[in-house]
Each structure stands twice: as C-alpha cells, then as structure tokens.
Amino acid sequence: MQAPAQFLARSALQSMIDALAARGYRVIGPQVRDGAIVYADLAQVNDLPQGWRDAQEPSSYRLTHSDNVRCFAWANGPQAIKPHLFAAQEPLWRAIQTDDGFRVEAVEPDVRPLAFIGVRACDLSALALQDRVFLGGPFVDPYYAARGTEMLLIAVHCSHAAATCFCASTGDGPRAGAGFDLALSELEEGFVLEVGSAAGRGIAALLPLTVASAQQIQAAQTQVEAAAQSQTRTLPSRNLRDLLFANLDHPRWDDVAARCLSCGNCTLVCPTCFCHAESEVTALNGKETLHQREWDSCFSAGHGYIHGFQVRPETKHRYRQWLTHKLGSWHEQFGRSGCVGCGRCIAWCPVGIDLTEEAHAITGETGHDE
Amino acid sequence: MSRAMRELILGRVRPGAAVTFFCLPKRNVTKEKGTPFAGPHYGGFPALLAKPGGCATRAIRCAATRSDSARRLPPARLRYSAARRGPNYVAVFTMHTNPYLPHVARIVERRQDAPTIFTLRLAFEDAAMQRQYRFQPGQFNMLYLYGVGEVAISIVSDPEEETMFDHTIRVVGRVTEGLAKLAPGDRVGIRGPYGRGWPLAAAVGKNVLIVTGGLGCAPVVSVIRYVMRRRADYGKLTIIQGVKHSADLIYRLQYEDWARAPDTTVLIAANASAGPWPWHVGPVTELITQAHVAPDSSVAMMCGPEGMMIAAAKILLQHGLGEDRIYFSTERNMHCALGHCGHCQFGGKFVCRNGPVFDYSEIKELLGIRGF
Numbered sequence: 001m002q003a004p005a006q007f008l009a010r011s012a013l014q015s016m017i018d019a020l021a022a023r024g025y026r027v028i029g030p031q032v033r034d035g036a037i038v039y040a041d042l043a044q045v046n047d048l049p050q051g052w053r054d055a056q057e058p059s060s061y062r063l064t065h066s067d068n069v070r071c072f073a074w075a076n077g078p079q080a081i082k083p084h085l086f087a088a089q090e091p092l093w094r095a096i097q098t099d100d101g102f103r104v105e106a107v108e109p110d111v112r113p114l115a116f117i118g119v120r121a122c123d124l125s126a127l128a129l130q131d132r133v134f135l136g137g138p139f140v141d142p143y144y145a146a147r148g149t150e151m152l153l154i155a156v157h158c159s160h161a162a163a164t165c166f167c168a169s170t171g172d173g174p175r176a177g178a179g180f181d182l183a184l185s186e187l188e189e190g191f192v193l194e195v196g197s198a199a200g201r202g203i204a205a206l207l208p209l210t211v212a213s214a215q216q217i218q219a220a221q222t223q224v225e226a227a228a229q230s231q232t233r234t235l236p237s238r239n240l241r242d243l244l245f246a247n248l249d250h251p252r253w254d255d256v257a258a259r260c261l262s263c264g265n266c267t268l269v270c271p272t273c274f275c276h277a278e279s280e281v282t283a284l285n286g287k288e289t290l291h292q293r294e295w296d297s298c299f300s301a302g303h304g305y306i307h308g309f310q311v312r313p314e315t316k317h318r319y320r321q322w323l324t325h326k327l328g329s330w331h332e333q334f335g336r337s338g339c340v341g342c343g344r345c346i347a348w349c350p351v352g353i354d355l356t357e358e359a360h361a362i363t364g365e366t367g368h369d370e
Numbered sequence: 371m372s373r374a375m376r377e378l379i380l381g382r383v384r385p386g387a388a389v390t391f392f393c394l395p396k397r398n399v400t401k402e403k404g405t406p407f408a409g410p411h412y413g414g415f416p417a418l419l420a421k422p423g424g425c426a427t428r429a430i431r432c433a434a435t436r437s438d439s440a441r442r443l444p445p446a447r448l449r450y451s452a453a454r455r456g457p458n459y460v461a462v463f464t465m466h467t468n469p470y471l472p473h474v475a476r477i478v479e480r481r482q483d484a485p486t487i488f489t490l491r492l493a494f495e496d497a498a499m500q501r502q503y504r505f506q507p508g509q510f511n512m513l514y515l516y517g518v519g520e521v522a523i524s525i526v527s528d529p530e531e532e533t534m535f536d537h538t539i540r541v542v543g544r545v546t547e548g549l550a551k552l553a554p555g556d557r558v559g560i561r562g563p564y565g566r567g568w569p570l571a572a573a574v575g576k577n578v579l580i581v582t583g584g585l586g587c588a589p590v591v592s593v594i595r596y597v598m599r600r601r602a603d604y605g606k607l608t609i610i611q612g613v614k615h616s617a618d619l620i621y622r623l624q625y626e627d628w629a630r631a632p633d634t635t636v637l638i639a640a641n642a643s644a645g646p647w648p649w650h651v652g653p654v655t656e657l658i659t660q661a662h663v664a665p666d667s668s669v670a671m672m673c674g675p676e677g678m679m680i681a682a683a684k685i686l687l688q689h690g691l692g693e694d695r696i697y698f699s700t701e702r703n704m705h706c707a708l709g710h711c712g713h714c715q716f717g718g719k720f721v722c723r724n725g726p727v728f729d730y731s732e733i734k735e736l737l738g739i740r741g742f
C-alpha cells in the first residue's frame with residue numbers, strides 16, 4: 001500500500017518552496033535569527049540554516065556553524081510552529097461606540113494558507129494537542145481554526161537530537177509518525193520523501209522526484225534511530241497523574257521552588273502550553289476599544305488571582321501547577337500527557353531546571369519502566 | 371436535519387455566524403455513540419459524532435469561511451475538501467457564532483441591594499436573541515464593560531422569565547466598580563450562558579439544604595428562588611447562612627420573607643454580633659446539626675468561602691449524606707469561559723466548563739489544598 005519512497009535531490013529543494021508558493025501558500029521555514037533557529041517566511045533555500053548545529057544543555061542554547069551541507073542538522077529553536085497558529089498576541093474583537101452604546105465586531109485573522117517546511121515530530125505532536133485544546137471542546141476557537149485553514153505540513157525527521165531532547169521516551173519522535181503531508185529525511189545528497197496525505201501527494205507531483213535507493217532508505221532509517229539512541233533524558237512513559245497528585249507534599253517541591261525564578265520561560269517556550277490572558281486596549285480617538293489576548297503563564301501573579309485571594313501565592317505552588325498540569329491533569333483534560341519531549345523548557349530555563357529530573361524525583365519513577 | 375444543515379442547503383448563514391469545515395479522519399467519527407460536534411452553538415453535518423477523545427485531533431485542515439457575510443456554501447465544497455485529504459477523511463462542518471464575541475444588552479432596571487451590591491436586569495438588544503436565550507440556575511455569563519473588561523457573573527433570575535435576566539454584583543475591583551456606575555438604558559456586553567449549573571432536576575422530590583457564607587452569595591439565591599417558585603416539586607427547604615458579623619447580613623428582609631414560606635427553615639449564624647440578633651452566634655457549621663438532615667432524601671448546595679464549604683461538607687458527610695449529594699459552587703480566575711485560556715483550572719477541571727458547580731466526590735482530592 002505504501003508508495004515506494006522517493007528522492008528529492010538537494011539541488012532541487014528550491015522547487016519545493018516554489019511549488020508551495022505557486023499554489024498560493026505562505027511558506028514558513030527554519031532560519032537563523034539572533035542566535036537561534038526560528039520559523040519565519042521562507043523564499044529561498046539559501047535562507048535555511050545550512051551548516052548550523054545547535055548545542056543545548058540546561059540553561060544553554062548555542063548555535064555553531066560548519067561547512068556541512070545539511071540544512072536540518074539541528075533539533076529545535078525556542079519556538080515550535082505554535083506562534084503561527086496560536087499567536088503570542090492577537091486582537092479578537094473591537095467595540096465601537098455608537099449613539100446609544102456600542103457594537104462589537106470580530107477582528108478577522110489573516111487566513112492565507114500556511115505551508116511549513118522543517119516541522120519536527122515533537123512539533124506535530126504538540127500541534128495535535130493544541131488542536132484538542134482549541135478545536136476539540138464544545139467551543140471552537142475561530143482564530144486558531146482560521147490559521148489552520150488549508151495548512152500544509154512538511155516534516156523533517158530528526159537526525160541530530162539535542163542533549164535536552166527526550167521525545168523517544170514520550171513516544172513523540174524523533175521520527176514523525178503522523179500528521180504530516182510530506183516528510184523528509186535529510187541525507188548529504190538530498191531528501192528521502194514520504195507522502196502523508198492527498199494534499200502532500202499533490203505537491204509531490206510537482207517536484208522532480210526519483211525513486212529512492214535501498215541504501216538511501218536505509219541511511220535515513222539509521223540516522224533517525226541514532227538520534228533516538230543518543231537521547232539520555234527520559235520521562236517515565238506511564239501516566240504520572242496519580243503519582244504526581246499523590247505527592248503534592250513531596251519535599252522536592254520546596255527544593256525546586258528555591259531554584260525557580262518564577263519567570264515563566266518554560267511555559268512560553270513550551271509548544272503545548274495554551275494559557276492566555278485577555279485585555280482591552282483603548283484606541284487613541286477614544287471611540288473604540290480593542291479586546292485582545294496574549295500568552296499568559298501559570299507562573300504569573302495574575303493567573304491565579306481572584307479578588308482578595310491569590311490561589312498560587314508561592315513559587316512552589318506555581319511550579320507544582322506547571323508540572324502537575326503538564327504531566328498529570330493533561331491526561332484528564334486531553335487524554336495524554338502535555339509533554340512531547342522537546343526539551344525547550346530545560347534549555348531556556350535561566351537556572352537550568354530539568355523537568356525530567358524533577359518528575360523522577362517527585363514520582364520516584366525511573367525512566368525505564370518495563 | 372440540523373438547523374445548520376438546513377440553512378446550508380438554503381444557502382443562508384446567520385449573519386455573524388462562522389462556518390468551519392472540519393476534515394476528520396474517518397476513524398475519529400461515528401454515527402452511533404459519541405459526542406455530538408454540536409453544542410448549543412453548532413450544527414453537525416451529516417449526523418456524525420466524534421468518538422470519545424477522537425475529535426479534532428489534527429482536524430482542521432480544510433476551510434473556514436469568514437464571518438459576518440451570508441454566503442452560499444455548496445456542500446460539494448465540503449466533499450472536495452475532504453477528498454483532497456484522501457479516502458480516509460470525511461468532511462464535517464459546524465456553524466457557530468464566534469464564541470468570543472459579546473452581544474450587546476441593555477440595562478432595563480437597576481436595583482441597589484446593599485451598599486456594595488446591586489442588581490442589573492438586562493435584555494439583549496437583539497429581540498430574537500433574547501427570546502432564544504436559555505440558561506440553568508447556577509450558570510453564569512461573562513459581562514463586558516465597554517473599554518474595561520469582562521467578568522464572570524452568575525445568573526440569578528428564573529430561567530422561565532423570557533424577557534429579561536438578572537445579575538447581582540458585588541463591587542470588588544475595576545470592572546465591578548465600573549458596572550456599578552451604569553444606569554438604566556446603558557449597554558453592556560454579554561456572552562453565555564456558561565458552565566454546569568445546580569442539579570435542580572435531580573433534586574426534585576428531595577429536601578434541599580442551602581449553605582452559604584460571606585456576603586450575599588448570588589449563585590444560591592438563584593436556587594432558593596427557583597425552589598420557592600416550584601415549592602410542590604421539592605421537599606423541605608433549609609437555608610443556612612453564615613456571616614462573620616451580624617452587621618454583614620444583607621437581604622435581612624429577604625430572609626425573613628423566606629422563613630415565612632411553607633416548609634422552609636432559615637437558620638443564620640454570625641461569629642460575632644452586636645445589637646438585637648435573633649439568630650445563632652457561632653460558626654455556621656454548628657447549625658447543620660440543627661437542620662436535621664435526612665441523608666437519604668436530601669441534597670445540599672453550597673456557595674461561599676471554600677474553607678466554610680469544606681467544613682460544612684465534612685459535617686454533612688458525618689450525618690451520612692453521600693458525596694454525590696453535596697454540591698459546591700466554585701470560583702477561579704476567568705478570562706475566556708470557553709475552556710481555552712487555562713485560568714480557571716482546578717487540577718484537571720476547568721471551572722468554566724466542568725463547573726462552576728461540582729459535587730464533593732469530583733473535587734475532594736484537591737479541596738483545601740493551597741495552590742489549586
């Protein structure tokens with residue numbers, strides 16, 4: 001049933017960007033900006049992070065360059081594709097004064113179809129989770145939904161995991177399993193290509209493909225396996241919900257709270273965090289006001305505020321909310337853990353708190369449970 | 371045939387409505403047992419249901435039309451979208467009003483109940499919307515004050531009243547202070563109703579015990595009025611109110627009024643009192659024993675400070691009342707009321723969606739634990 005894997009020569013990669021643009025997509029791909037890899041508008045193959053590698057450790061993210069021809073020999077940057085669908089800040093509606101009161105008008109999001117190149121396996125899992133949050137409940141978020149309109153996803157299986165990655169233990173990577181339209185494995189000479197959907201097949205038909213050789217398919221397989229093998233961090237693969245909630249008094253919460261700055265970086269880089277705050281911005285003319293939303297974090301003071309009472313006054317409460325939600329109550333809410341093993345919260349934590357370590361300490365679970 | 375489907379065929383989309391096409395993997399939908407994609411705001415097409423947990427994972431890859439304009443949406447377009455995905459996908463469409471948009475309502479009447487408590491009687495500007503508006507006691511609306519913000523406020527009027535709905539509001543901060551300054555004729559924005567209300571249908575035929583603490587608790591006032599109007603449907607009604615100081619008791623006349631109703635007992639406790647005080651002095655929990663709860667035929671509904679509710683629940687449990695017969699109305703920070711913004715989380719529960727009314731068994735694990 002599976003169509004034979006195909007091959008796209010490195011020299012023909014531009015044809016993929018062109019084909020997507022010709023189909024009316026706004027093409028988004030990885031690029032180096034301010035010392036990190038980010039997903040931004042992509043017109044040229046030359047803008048891809050060719051020769052760049054990322055070195056990630058707790059509280060550290062560094063890029064290094066070499067003359068390697070590969071464009072995807074890195075794990076990830078501070079953001080997955082989340083900001084392109086769930087915007088960090090966006091207007092929702094405006095209220096306009098009228099003679100006898102006001103009227104309300106929705107602010108329409110830009111719905112030009114997006115095509116992403118270089119999406120990671122963990123990003124795809126995170127996307128599926130955010131879909132559950134914004135589309136899966138009784139209320140559909142029309143802003144998030146509109147950006148997903150006709151979206152096309154071209155994944156690249158990871159060949160170079162970072163030291164902070166642990167997607168193999170959460171089951172989310174390094175190979176993209178589902179949810180892509182096309183998936184690429186990058187080799188020196190080019191890309192082994194798999195089709196994941198009818199829309200992907202439509203794009204593949206526009207590319208100068210050849211049949212991938214057995215060696216190429218094998219090499220692609222070997223490198224993704226090596227990326228999985230190289231991972232040293234793990235999360236216990238079982239549902240930690242009950243263990244976490246049985247350990248709300250564990251002394252480790254005080255221990256981690258003494259290190260945590262309550263800055264919220266972990267929640268802002270996490271591809272599955274969905275918390276946001278709404279607020280008003282009054283226009284200068286005083287005749288209308290904009291209702292907007294922006295990302296919020298359970299580490300912020302406003303998150304747990306109710307008049308005259310702070311639900312989470314201490315850092316300990318906030319870290320405990322983050323971890324018990326991410327690895328625990330997500331199961332109740334959305335049917336699985338909220339962690340896809342991308343490691344961002346470890347690298348971007350200014351003091352290097354490692355949630356895998358905290359989870360092991362608090363639950364007493366080892367990583368390799370048989 | 372769903373209304374949305376009919377409107378689709380007729381080529382009419384309600385103004386302000388958005389239509390979203392979902393392209394779902396076939397394995398995620400079912401025609402038999404499942405959750406409808408439709409809530410009050412949705413129409414499904416065709417009669418497909420989401421398998422538990424299977425809805426909308428990687429769902430939206432098709433089209434969403436722009437709101438505000440009525441346009442023809444040929445069903446062929448749906449099938450085309452689904453077909454583009456491949457044979458294992460099916461098109462589902464939902465039509466819904468943008469759930470983030472408030473609707474303008476007019477203040478018909480304003481009543482000052484106490485120095486910091488007032489009631490607004492409201493009606494939607496759109497008469498059709500007002501006619502269609504339905505809610506359950508214990509549910510709440512998001513009230514928007516122009517230029518200032520939105521707050522969660524319970525609906526206290528009777529659900530059968532069709533021309534208006536009431537909110538009783540206590541001034542505590544920015545939005546509520548601003549709302550207090552409005553006069554009849556002024557406009558506010560309303561979204562709702564949201565959440566799960568009191569179990570009034572399940573309580574039919576049973577004794578109803580109300581326990582509240584603090585300054586006038588709006589959510590239980592809706593229950594009391596509901597039961598009063600349908601006195602024959604319920605057994606004994608016992609209202610227990612606790613206040614810190616006798617001077618804090620508002621609605622004093624109201625309580626005296628209720629106390630005179632048939633088969634109704636009103637018990638009030640103040641931790642401290644001054645002046646003539648005909649009621650109990652001491653913690654409110656001491657009154658529960660006096661209430662003679664019949665465990666097999668009673669339902670308790672509570673609202674107020676969490677510490678008080680927990681203490682009261684413990685005593686009720688000792689009296690043999692089942693965990694699923696003790697209900698709490700809870701409060702957490704709220705922004706969206708749609709289950710999207712995360713602020714109202716109480717462990718795994720979203721207070722806006724799964725609550726605000728919970729039975730004891732649902733939330734006991736985290737009750738009283740600081741930080742949730």
Ligand SMILES: Cc1cc2nc3c(=O)[nH]c(=O)nc-3n(C[C@H](O)[C@H](O)[C@H](O)COP(=O)(O)OP(=O)(O)OC[C@H]3O[C@@H](n4cnc5c(N)ncnc54)[C@H](O)[C@@H]3O)c2cc1C
Binds near residue numbers: 519524542701726
């Ligand atoms: C389900 C529910 C039903 C409610 N019903 C009523 C009611 O019938 N009558 C009434 O007077 N009050 C009710 N409240 C409380 C009411 O929402 C708050 O008093 C109000 O949000 C305070 O807003 P503020 O701007 O005046 O105060 P501020 O202290 O200035 O609040 C700033 C912001 O914090 C948040 N916030 C503060 N307190 C609360 C709170 N208690 N709950 C949720 N968010 C809060 C809001 O986003 C608010 O805009 C209810 C709350 C909930 C969750």
Ligand code: SF4
Binds near residue numbers: 343
């Ligand atoms: S919790 Fe950390 S490792 Fe897990 S998905 Fe979020 S940022 Fe990535």
Ligand code: SF4
Binds near residue numbers: 712
């Ligand atoms: S509560 Fe905290 S951990 Fe959970 S989604 Fe919100 S910000 Fe992320």
Ligand code: FES
Binds near residue numbers: 704721
């Ligand atoms: S109030 Fe936003 S999730 Fe409940």
